[in-house]
Structure formats: structure tokens, C-alpha cells
Amino acid sequence: MNRHHIVCVALMLGLMGWPAAHAAKLTVFAAASLTDAFSEIGKNFDAASGNTTVFQFAGSQALRTQLEQGAGADVFASANTAQFDPLVKAGQLSSGQTFARNRLIVISPRGSAAVSSLADLAKPGVKLVLADKTVPVGDYSRKTLDLISKAGTYGSDFSARVLRNVVSEEPNVRQVALKIQLGQGDAAIVYVSDVTPSLRPDVRTTGLPTRFNPLASYPIGVLAASKNAEAAQAFVKYVLSSDGQRVLKKWGFVGAK
């Protein structure tokens, strides 16, 4: 390869990498629970802005690891601050804004009678599916169980008895919901927003009283390494706008404010 070639290639690369003002390609890393809501928001955002937004949905903890290992993304939307703040502290991510909130709910297969109340979760032999404790929903679930234990309504060892029934610790909330949808397992704890129209026919839900069920906050921020920082900011703004919030609420989230 002579110098002329190198200059040519460099020029081409430069042109390709140049952030065009109106047709940026955005990569958004988002918590698995945001799959439906963000897919719809992305479509609307692209239609309004001319950008092309692609998503990677996974457990927030998996996305955080990938970002720490240098994965190229423009926006990170996490399901909790525990998987978000370390990236901010490391200077990789702008400080977060809460864009959505969520609550937990117990689901069980529609045909199964094994779990019909909270107390049933602690019944010996019940097959409970949770997310791994590093997954935000897994962390929230365990905190909720602790709160119920502390309240004493079901005994102070409620959490310990329930956790003994855990048969699988899944890598993200959608995998948890899938196991119940397929009838594998008697019950699971997921977000209210995970009971989507496609899941609803297959499951029964058991509510968790709000005093045990504090709102989960979802932070969003722009990666410092983003090559399309402007478009990334625009995406964050769109998520926080009334249009974005309307879609999030439609998919079962509680709004930012």
C-alpha cells in the first residue's frame, strides 16, 4: 500500500465517520425491560429526526460490563442506579436523569394454582424464578422480600423461605417472564411493565402492596465516547419529552415525574 492509498483510505474513513447533522446512526444500550417501549420510541424518534437508532437490550448489568470493556454506544438507559453510577464515576457516562419508573409484580402461569397470594411464595416446593441479584429487577425483588420480612405480616423469615424456593436466577427480566409464559416454574417477580399484551394471556398476576414495592428509577445518560453526542442528547430529550413519556406509560411504566 503506497502513501496515496493510505491518504485515500483515511479520507474515506473520515467521510464515513463524519457526523452528518441529520442522519446520525445511534446505538442505544437499554435495560431488557425497556424492549417494547424503547423500540416504539426509537421508531418515532427516527421518523421525527431522520436518524437511525439501533438498540441493544439486555440486563443492565450485562450492558454495563460491555460498556466498561469498551463497547461503542451513544446512550445508556439502565434499570437502576447501581449499574449506572459506576460508569458516571469512571467518567464514561454523563450524569443520569430519571426518565421512567416501575413497580414489581408477581406473575404465575395462568393454568397453575400453586401461587395465588403472596404467602404462597414461601410455601415449600413452589418453583420461583427470579433474576440474578446483579440484574436490577433481581436486586429490587430481593429488597422487596426483605421489606415484607421486616413488616412481619408473613413472619420475619419470609424472605429466607421464599429465596429457598428459587429454582433459577436468570440474566434479565424478559428471560424471567419467558419461563413463566412457557409454564416452567410456578411464579416469578417481574416489573409491571413486563406484563405486555403478548404476555398477559398466559399469566396471572398477584399485586405487591406499594409499601413493600417502592418505585424503581431508570436513569439515562450519554456516553462520553459517543461520536454522535448531539443526536444522543436529542434522543435523551425525546425520551423525556411528552411524546416519549406517553409511549413509556402506554407500556406500563410510571412517568419520570
Add this chain to the structure above:
Amino acid sequence: MLAAFLLLPTLTLLLRGVSSDFLPTLLSPVVTDALRVSVLTSGASLGLTVLLGTPAAWLLSRRRFFGHALLETLLDLPITLPPVVAGVALLLAFGSRGWLGQGLELAGINLAFSPAAVVLALLFTSAPFYIRAARAGFSAYDPDTEAAARVDGAGERDVFFRVTLPLALPFLLEGLVLAWARSLGEFGATILFAGSLQGQTRTITLAIYSAMESDLRPALVLSAVMVVFAFGLLLLVRLLASWRR
């Protein structure tokens, strides 16, 4: 160039895996549980493979029957099938809502999230490697050898254990090693069909995946162990291959 590309990642992994806190991490419950689950489930799967796969391979290499070629091809299918697809198939057949799973449940057997489900996933994805090798082994020598033994007065049992088996043994062992390697590497079918719980169904590969999302060290140590082990298996395959000749 290609050699460097193929070797560098593995070497980097080994170097990072075998760091100062290798031993404490190796002895941590996350790692030992994963090793135990993997050894037990892959061991059970191998046992079933030999027990059920050997007669199947023998029949396929000795008898010709209607649908023979079709059956041979179908038995090879899991080799080319993506493991995730195998997981979906197992769920639909043996899951709690699956058509066989419901029958099993009535019989009091619940596979969901049990180590037995892991064994089924491993068996499904790895047994074909053994059957394939065993078939080749049973077809590799002249059947007249067996006939000669029979003429000399050997019973069917003796013929199989004294003639057929020793002749085919190198092939069988090679198939076994390949099946074992495949079952230790199994991921997709296991996580879909059996879930993931430390000490129960979380095999080495599942533990690596789960650890990658929090504490990296167990993932590195388990990965390094797998590299060493995979190398050992390769050596074994080469030794067996040279024995065959």
C-alpha cells in the same frame, strides 16, 4: 497472521486467568459449584450416551432397514442444529407445558430447572458426536472377523465384547471425548431449558456468562480452566487417532 489471530486471545485469557488470586478464586463457591455441576451433569450425559448410543450405533452399522438413511441423518441433526434451537425444541417437548413434559408431570417427574434437565440438554446436543464416531468404528473393519469368531464357537455376547468392542474401541473413545467436549461447552440449550442456578443447573459456561456481568475473576479462572481442559482433550483425541492406525 491467522495463527496469531487464533492464538492471541486464548493466550491473553490464560495469562489473565492465571493471575495472583487464581487459587482463592478457584476455590470460591461460585467456581467449585460450577465445576461440580458440570462434571456431574456431563458425566451422567456421557453414561447415558454410551449406554444408549452404543447399541444404536451398532444397529445402524450392521442392519439395513426401512428408513435407515433417514434415521442416520436425523440422528446427526443436533450436530448442525444451533444449540438455542435445541433448547427451544426441548422446552416444547419436555417443558412443563410440553406434550411429553405434561405426561412426565403426571408420572410425578418434574424436569423443570432440575439437574436432570441439564443432562437432557447435554445428551441431546452431544450424543450424536458419539453415535457418529461409533458408527464409523463398527464399520471400520471386516465383519468377517466376527463371523470367524462365531465359527470358532463364540456366543453373540462373546463376539461383541471380545471382538467387536476391542476393534471399535479407539473410535468409541474418540467419539466419547468429542461428545464430552461438546457437552462441557453447551450453553444455549441449557440456559433455555434448565435455567441457571448456582450449584444446581449453573454449569461452567453458564457461570462464566453470569460472572461476566458482575465479578470478572471467576469468569477468567473458569475460562482458563476450560482452555487447559480443551487442550488436554485435543491431545487425547490425537493420541486416540494415532492408536487407531
